[in-house]
Amino acid sequence: MSPGNARMVLHGIGVAPGIAIGKAYRVDRNKVSLAYYYLPSPAQIKREKERFDVAVEKAEADLKEIRAKMAGAFPEHAYIIDTHIHILRDSMLYDETMRTIDQQAVNAEWALRQALEKVQQIFAEINDEYIRSRFSDVDFVAERVLQNLTGQNKQSVTGIRERVIVVAQDLSPADTIQLQVEKTLAIVTDMGGKTSHTAIITRSLDIPAVVGLEKVYQAVRSGELMVVDGHAGKVIIDPDEELLNFYYERQYQLERYRKEVVRCAELPAETEDGYHIKIQANIELLEEVVAVIDNGAEGVGLYRTEYLYLNLDQPPNEETLFWDYRELAEIIYPETVTFRTLDLGADKLSTRLRPSNETNPALGLRSIRLCLQEDQTFRTQLRAILRVSGITKNVKIMFPMISGVGELRAAKTVLEEVKHSLIKESIEFDKDLQLGIMIEVPSAVAVADLLAREVDFFSIGTNDLVQYALAIDRVNEHVAHLYEPLHPAILRMIKQAADAGRQAGISVSLCGELAGEPLYIPILLGFGLDSLSMNPLAVPRVKKIIRNASMEESKDCLNEVLQFTTADQVNDYLCELAWRRFREDFELFADGMGKLPAASGIDQ
Amino acid sequence: MVVQVERKEFTVRNKLGLHARAATKIVQTSSQFQSRICIIKNGREADAKSMLDILTLSCPHGTRIELCAEGKDAAEAVAALTVLFDNKFGEE
Numbered sequence: 001m002s003p004g005n006a007r008m009v010l011h012g013i014g015v016a017p018g019i020a021i022g023k024a025y026r027v028d029r030n031k032v033s034l035a036y037y038y039l040p041s042p043a044q045i046k047r048e049k050e051r052f053d054v055a056v057e058k059a060e061a062d063l064k065e066i067r068a069k070m071a072g073a074f075p076e077h078a079y080i081i082d083t084h085i086h087i088l089r090d091s092m093l094y095d096e097t098m099r100t101i102d103q104q105a106v107n108a109e110w111a112l113r114q115a116l117e118k119v120q121q122i123f124a125e126i127n128d129e130y131i132r133s134r135f136s137d138v139d140f141v142a143e144r145v146l147q148n149l150t151g152q153n154k155q156s157v158t159g160i161r162e163r164v165i166v167v168a169q170d171l172s173p174a175d176t177i178q179l180q181v182e183k184t185l186a187i188v189t190d191m192g193g194k195t196s197h198t199a200i201i202t203r204s205l206d207i208p209a210v211v212g213l214e215k216v217y218q219a220v221r222s223g224e225l226m227v228v229d230g231h232a233g234k235v236i237i238d239p240d241e242e243l244l245n246f247y248y249e250r251q252y253q254l255e256r257y258r259k260e261v262v263r264c265a266e267l268p269a270e271t272e273d274g275y276h277i278k279i280q281a282n283i284e285l286l287e288e289v290v291a292v293i294d295n296g297a298e299g300v301g302l303y304r305t306e307y308l309y310l311n312l313d314q315p316p317n318e319e320t321l322f323w324d325y326r327e328l329a330e331i332i333y334p335e336t337v338t339f340r341t342l343d344l345g346a347d348k349l350s351t352r353l354r355p356s357n358e359t360n361p362a363l364g365l366r367s368i369r370l371c372l373q374e375d376q377t378f379r380t381q382l383r384a385i386l387r388v389s390g391i392t393k394n395v396k397i398m399f400p401m402i403s404g405v406g407e408l409r410a411a412k413t414v415l416e417e418v419k420h421s422l423i424k425e426s427i428e429f430d431k432d433l434q435l436g437i438m439i440e441v442p443s444a445v446a447v448a449d450l451l452a453r454e455v456d457f458f459s460i461g462t463n464d465l466v467q468y469a470l471a472i473d474r475v476n477e478h479v480a481h482l483y484e485p486l487h488p489a490i491l492r493m494i495k496q497a498a499d500a501g502r503q504a505g506i507s508v509s510l511c512g513e514l515a516g517e518p519l520y521i522p523i524l525l526g527f528g529l530d531s532l533s534m535n536p537l538a539v540p541r542v543k544k545i546i547r548n549a550s551m552e553e554s555k556d557c558l559n560e561v562l563q564f565t566t567a568d569q570v571n572d573y574l575c576e577l578a579w580r581r582f583r584e585d586f587e588l589f590a591d592g593m594g595k596l597p598a599a600s601g602i603d604q
Numbered sequence: 605m606v607v608q609v610e611r612k613e614f615t616v617r618n619k620l621g622l623h624a625r626a627a628t629k630i631v632q633t634s635s636q637f638q639s640r641i642c643i644i645k646n647g648r649e650a651d652a653k654s655m656l657d658i659l660t661l662s663c664p665h666g667t668r669i670e671l672c673a674e675g676k677d678a679a680e681a682v683a684a685l686t687v688l689f690d691n692k693f694g695e696e
Contacts, residue, residue, distance in 0.1 A: 079628060083624045083625070086628055090657075091657070123660060131662055137624070319664075
């Protein structure tokens with residue numbers, strides 16, 4: 001254990017790595033509550049209109065100030081503030097509010113809220129999801145004016161004057177975008193998960209963040225000293241001097257280590273005895289490509305394509321998909337991008353595709369099964385991917401959740417039909433495009449030799465494989481402790497799939513959290529995989545460790561590990577090996593000077 | 605005083621269509637002129653000086669629209685907006 005004491009230690013989900021030490025700054029995002037009152041005289045109406053004007057002017061001045069600050073640190077986002085300034089004076093909001101004050105003789109807050117509701121109605125009727133979602137900008141602007149009117153000027157992220165740790169219940173995209181990077185040491189929130197907006201933005205901005213803390217907002221006071229450990233997902237409130245010194249030292253060491261590792265991120269992952277394994281990135285959003293390139297990943301091994309489908313009444317159209325995919329493929333070129341076709345599942349269904357209540361959604365209509373049923377949505381996506389392949393020639397397609405040859409052939413038939421229709425329309429696509437499948441259902445492992453004859457590559461998806469093979473729902477707290485990626489059954493299954501792929505002469509990669517976990521590198525190398533795909537931030541450290549490893553030793557390690565009977569034994573063995581062989585790559589991530597935690601990296 | 609009326613047809617050619625950034629540029633440009641300027645799509649008019657009106661007109665890539673300016677600087681206004689449309693708002 002680490003030395004020293006603190007007033008409180010909270011555990012959440014570390015979504016962006018790094019350690020931050022600083023003062024807490026609580027950001028209140030609760031909406032202003034509104035009063036209604038009637039203005040009996042023309043003089044009062046006139047005064048009310050002036051009051052509204054002052055509130056708008058103040059909001060405008062504030063926004064201009066933010067814009068000036070942002071133009072330096074964040075030029076690509078400055079236009080968003082321009083948009084906000086225009087909305088502030090827009091006739092649909094400003095003139096409409098003035099008119100309502102006049103005609104209905106009501107207070108400015110009430111009039112503004114009415115105008116806002118009208119705008120909301122108009123936006124709600126628009127088909128274009130992008131434009132519809134822009135209502136959040138209008139809402140944001142109106143909220144600022146309302147805060148000025150009521151004088152309840154809540155602390156907002158723009159009011160930050162020194163470098164602080166932002167503490168909030170939740171942060172909206174508009175809040176996150178306004179954060180002044182140079183003034184924000186870290187972000188901690190009560191809500192959110194690994195894929196929340198805050199998580200993605202903080203990772204791309206390289207600010208440590210811990211989310212899902214449940215009660216940090218309530219527990220901490222503004223100005224109180226905190227430590228945020230983005231690796232361990234830990235937040236320490238008011239630490240004593242001993243603990244503080246421990247974290248200062250660790251922060252310094254980690255920074256030094258990270259700089260060194262990132263500096264070498266471009267070097268290939270080649271073992272001491274000359275075995276090269278490709279290290280790629282898993283991403284979910286186009287915006288993450290920056291992290292892919294900065295961290296030296298050799299292309300995108302898994303593009304999760306679900307994001308564009310979330311919370312839509314209609315699936316996105318072909319053009320929307322085409323441009324998103326094309327931009328990604330062009331940026332990644334000459335490396336490759338593997339598009340995993342829609343893997344909409346129990347936890348991430350968009351409204352229209354949601355099937356009727358299922359008692360067991362993880363085993364229900366999802367992923368490739370849903371695509372084969374909602375075949376039009378599937379075809380549209382395949383068309384978009386194929387069209388991009390014709391332009392950039394660096395595209396691969398991968399079907400998720402394939403359970404056997406029959407299902408694979410059904411999906412391949414759809415793909416062939418889409419290709420035929422493109423040929424008929426004289427639209428180009430890459431004739432040599434590689435097709436692969438995720439190996440994540442236990443039955444696919446059992447028939448891996450049969451599946452290998454039908455595709456160009458395998459990608460072993462360990463997250464689902466562990467869940468399905470061990471019959472463990474990892475988010476169910478009662479059984480989560482049984483979620484063991486190092487279970488001998490899992491190791492045998494990975495080996496079986498990897499061997500089947502190699503015997504058939506196709507390439508085999510592994511994606512999922514396992515791939516980005518430095519502790520597991522010796523066994524992953526031992527499987528003889530062609531590539532690993534992981535969270536971009538995990539890439540530099542994994543590459544460094546591989547460069548110091550040897551294939552011979554890794555094969556011995558795997559053979560040894562395959563003799564073990566429990567996951568704990570495997571874990572102890574790997575910890576001991578890591579400690580002996582790669583001490584400098586692990587000691588900073590260990591808890592105190594003692595044992596390594598089972599998972600020391602950050603992924604997904 | 606002579607009131608001019610200028611009309612011109614365009615196709616939205618930037619890939620994102622008239623979204624927030626493009627609409628902001630239209631408003632910035634239109635606001636420099638005294639003329640009443642509107643964008644017409646399928647008979648529906650939007651005030652070219654209102655960001656929300658333009659946005660909610662919903663003009664994706666490929667939409668045909670008509671620009672109409674009315675006032676003494678109508679010709680200049682249409683000319684300035686033509687440059688914006690022709691340059692695809694500085695986007696792809």
